[in-house]
Amino acid sequence: MSLRVEGLSKRFNPNLPPVVQAVSFGLEPGEVFALLGPSGCGKTTTLRLIAGFEPPDAGAVLLEGQPITHLPPERRKIGFVFQDYALFPHLSVQQNVAFGLRGMDPKQRRARALEVLQMVGMTVFKDRHPGELSGGQQQRVALARAIAPGPKVVLLDEPFASLDAGLRQATRDEVRALLKENHIGVVLVTHDQEEALSFADRIGVMRSGKLEQIGTPEEVYERPATPFVAQFLGRTNLLPGEALGREANTPLGRLPLAEPATGAVMLSLRPEHLRLEAGGEGLVLAREFKGHDLTYRVRLENREYLVYATSGCSFRPGDRVQMRVIAPAVVVGGPSAEGPVPQLSQV
Numbered sequence: 001m002s003l004r005v006e007g008l009s010k011r012f013n014p015n016l017p018p019v020v021q022a023v024s025f026g027l028e029p030g031e032v033f034a035l036l037g038p039s040g041c042g043k044t045t046t047l048r049l050i051a052g053f054e055p056p057d058a059g060a061v062l063l064e065g066q067p068i069t070h071l072p073p074e075r076r077k078i079g080f081v082f083q084d085y086a087l088f089p090h091l092s093v094q095q096n097v098a099f100g101l102r103g104m105d106p107k108q109r110r111a112r113a114l115e116v117l118q119m120v121g122m123t124v125f126k127d128r129h130p131g132e133l134s135g136g137q138q139q140r141v142a143l144a145r146a147i148a149p150g151p152k153v154v155l156l157d158e159p160f161a162s163l164d165a166g167l168r169q170a171t172r173d174e175v176r177a178l179l180k181e182n183h184i185g186v187v188l189v190t191h192d193q194e195e196a197l198s199f200a201d202r203i204g205v206m207r208s209g210k211l212e213q214i215g216t217p218e219e220v221y222e223r224p225a226t227p228f229v230a231q232f233l234g235r236t237n238l239l240p241g242e243a244l245g246r247e248a249n250t251p252l253g254r255l256p257l258a259e260p261a262t263g264a265v266m267l268s269l270r271p272e273h274l275r276l277e278a279g280g281e282g283l284v285l286a287r288e289f290k291g292h293d294l295t296y297r298v299r300l301e302n303r304e305y306l307v308y309a310t311s312g313c314s315f316r317p318g319d320r321v322q323m324r325v326i327a328p329a330v331v332v333g334g335p336s337a338e339g340p341v342p343q344l345s346q347v
């Protein structure tokens with residue numbers, strides 16, 4: 001295990017609950033781990049505790065088995081890329097990168113700075129100042145500065161947030177490839193579920209200071225453990241059921257379950273696991289067309305459902321439809337487990 005976080009907790013205000021509560025996870029060498037959760041759930045604070053910018057109230061951080069909880073940030077051998085990149089405006093690109101290499105002799109520092117600038121494709125900009133660079137270029141310099149000392153792990157705090165959509169995907173792919181090639185483990189903080197799903201090997205879904213589920217992108221998307229995880233990772237339909245082993249009685253009839261269960265349960269069915277057919281008891285309330293996908297909101301017996309369809313399928317609001325379930329439902333909790341009602345963003 002390259003990085004291990006054990007029971008980290010932090011409270012800033014004694015009258016409020018802790019911002020980070022007993023957070024534990026591990027990172028295999030070279031693994032990319034995303035901490036994913038809504039704004040204010042404690043992701044950045046967790047990262048700052050790992051980096052050593054804040055002392056935890058409880059818990060430990062271990063790097064390659066060695067406790068580093070009480071070491072100052074510069075002695076932790078962990079790189080950090082801040083959301084705003086935090087480059088020094090008065091230093092050149094090369095000087096920014098060399099900054100983290102104090103302790104090396106000046107010739108070696110310059111050589112190492114050039115080496116990592118080459119890795120991120122920024123050698124030609126080495127004499128510029130950060131103010132003369134685009135957001136994407138500054139991001140590369142910040143990454144170069146973080147990896148220059150050869151850390152085993154880098155912490156990335158929403159590093160792609162300020163890049164425009166077109167550049168974001170390409171930059172993400174490049175950064176991921178670079179870190180993988182160099183076997184550098186990553187903890188990425190993001191509130192963007194698509195970013196976490198496409199960037200990370202594993203995701204820890206965080207809510208109100210706690211990790212609610214840890215798993216591969218497929219696991220957290222296809223087998224969410226709670227209604228919150230089901231809803232944070234894309235849209236879903238939550239419906240109550242009475243589980244009878246491998247099946248459950250639900251408002252949509254008897255459905256197969258992904259995992260056996262008994263008793264009253266809350267179930268998650270993704271919109272892509274429902275199909276619409278013409279004629280039936282369901283009423284199409286709205287349709288949302290987004291080019292490659294089409295989402296319908298359908299009412300059946302006082303419940304509303306979101307259903308994805310291919311653009312070939314063309315129902316209109318007011319049409320009568322029936323719904324077919326084409327995948328097993330996932331148990332996400334007991335009967336009282338709740339989440340917000342799914343909404344179409346635009347009707």
Ligand SMILES: Nc1ncnc2c1ncn2[C@@H]1O[C@H](COP(=O)(O)OP(=O)(O)OP(=O)(O)O)[C@@H](O)[C@H]1O
Pocket residue numbers: 012013019037038039040041042043044045046191
């Ligand atoms: N130094 C601090 N003093 C007091 N409260 C703080 C401090 N740092 C963070 N908080 C509070 O802790 C909570 C969690 O903040 P944090 O920045 O960790 O969340 P986050 O999940 O990273 O959110 P975002 O995605 O918006 O950055 C927030 O309510 C924030 O106001």
